[in-house]
Amino acid sequence: MNIKQRIASRWHSFRAWQEQPITYRRDEHKHVCHNCGHTFRGNYCPVCSQSARQGRVGWLTTWQGIAQLWGFESRSAVYTIWQLLLRPGYLVRDYISGKRQVSYPPVKLLFIMAAIVALAEYFFPRPAEAPVQTGIEYLNHALEWLDNHKNVSELLSCCVFILPTWLFFRKAPLYTHHTIPEGFYLQVYLAILSYIFYSILPGLKGLALALSLVYFYITYKQLFGYGYWGTFWRSLLCITFSFAFVIFITVVIIVSEVILR
Ligand SMILES: [Zn+2]
Known part of the structure; x- marks a missing residue:
C-alpha cells in the first residue's frame, strides 16, 4: 500500500468514526447486584439501576469519588x-x-x-x-x-x-x-x-x-x-x-x- 492509499484508508476510518464513534454491547454475564441482591444479566441492575461493575470500595472508587466532585x-x-x-x-x-x-x-x-x-x-x-x-x-x-x-x-x-x-x-x-x-x-x-x-x-x-x-x-x-x-x-x-x-x-x-x- 503506498502513502496515498494509506492516507485514504486512514481518512475513511476517521470519517466512519466521525459518523459513529461508539458502539454498545450488552454484557451477557450473570451478575448479583451488590446493592439489592437481584440476579441479572446485562450492564445495569434492572431493579435498582446500579452498574454491574460496582462492587466493594477500592482505589478506583476513591479516584472516581474525587473525580465525581x-x-x-x-x-x-x-x-x-x-x-x-x-x-x-x-x-x-x-x-x-x-x-x-x-x-x-x-x-x-x-x-x-x-x-x-x-x-x-x-x-x-x-x-x-x-x-x-x-x-x-x-x-x-x-x-x-x-x-x-x-x-x-x-x-x-x-x-x-x-x-x-x-x-x-x-x-x-x-x-x-x-x-x-x-x-x-x-x-x-x-x-x-x-x-x-x-x-x-x-x-x-x-x-x-x-x-x-x-x-x-x-x-x-x-x-x-x-x-x-x-x-x-x-x-x-x-x-x-x-x-x-x-x-x-x-x-x-x-x-x-x-x-x-
Ligand atoms: Zn440492584
Missing part, C-alpha cells in the same frame, strides 16, 4: 470535549436527536469548565483588564459581572444565534424540523468550544474568535448537511441577523437611558 464521573467529560473538537456537528446531532449517552451533559460541562478555569486562574492569576466604561452605571455593572462569568457571557452571546439558526436551517437536508430547544443545546456546545479557545489563548482573542467562527461553520455543515456554499451563506445571514439584533438592543438601551435621564 468535578463532574468527571467517567471518561465521558474529557471524551465529550475530544469529540467536540473532532466531530462537533455529528456530536450535536447525536445528542439532540436522542443519543444522550454519547455526550456528557453539555450545560453541566460548561459550568464545570468554568470552575476549573477559575481554579487555574486562582493559582496562575492573569493581569486584570480594565473594565469597559459605557457611561451607563447599571450597564457597567452588568458588563463587569459578565466579564467575571465568561461561561455565562459566552452562552448568552451564542444564544443570540438560536432564532436565526431556526429561521435559516430548519429545513436542512440532514436535520429537518430543527427546533428552538435543539437550537439552545447547539449553542451550548458552541459556547463550550468558544470558552475553551478563549481560555487556552488568553492573549490571542483574535485567534480565539477565528477558531470559534471556523468551528461554527464546521458544526453547522456537519449537523445540517448543506453544501459548502449553502452552509456559508446561511451562516453569514445568521451572524448578520444576530449582530443586527445586538446593535438594536444596544440602541434601545442607550435611547431609553437618554429619555429617562
Whole structure:
C-alpha cells in the first residue's frame, strides 16, 4: 500500500468514526447486584439501576469519588470535549436527536469548565483588564459581572444565534424540523468550544474568535448537511441577523437611558 492509499484508508476510518464513534454491547454475564441482591444479566441492575461493575470500595472508587466532585464521573467529560473538537456537528446531532449517552451533559460541562478555569486562574492569576466604561452605571455593572462569568457571557452571546439558526436551517437536508430547544443545546456546545479557545489563548482573542467562527461553520455543515456554499451563506445571514439584533438592543438601551435621564 503506498502513502496515498494509506492516507485514504486512514481518512475513511476517521470519517466512519466521525459518523459513529461508539458502539454498545450488552454484557451477557450473570451478575448479583451488590446493592439489592437481584440476579441479572446485562450492564445495569434492572431493579435498582446500579452498574454491574460496582462492587466493594477500592482505589478506583476513591479516584472516581474525587473525580465525581468535578463532574468527571467517567471518561465521558474529557471524551465529550475530544469529540467536540473532532466531530462537533455529528456530536450535536447525536445528542439532540436522542443519543444522550454519547455526550456528557453539555450545560453541566460548561459550568464545570468554568470552575476549573477559575481554579487555574486562582493559582496562575492573569493581569486584570480594565473594565469597559459605557457611561451607563447599571450597564457597567452588568458588563463587569459578565466579564467575571465568561461561561455565562459566552452562552448568552451564542444564544443570540438560536432564532436565526431556526429561521435559516430548519429545513436542512440532514436535520429537518430543527427546533428552538435543539437550537439552545447547539449553542451550548458552541459556547463550550468558544470558552475553551478563549481560555487556552488568553492573549490571542483574535485567534480565539477565528477558531470559534471556523468551528461554527464546521458544526453547522456537519449537523445540517448543506453544501459548502449553502452552509456559508446561511451562516453569514445568521451572524448578520444576530449582530443586527445586538446593535438594536444596544440602541434601545442607550435611547431609553437618554429619555429617562
Ligand atoms: Zn440492584
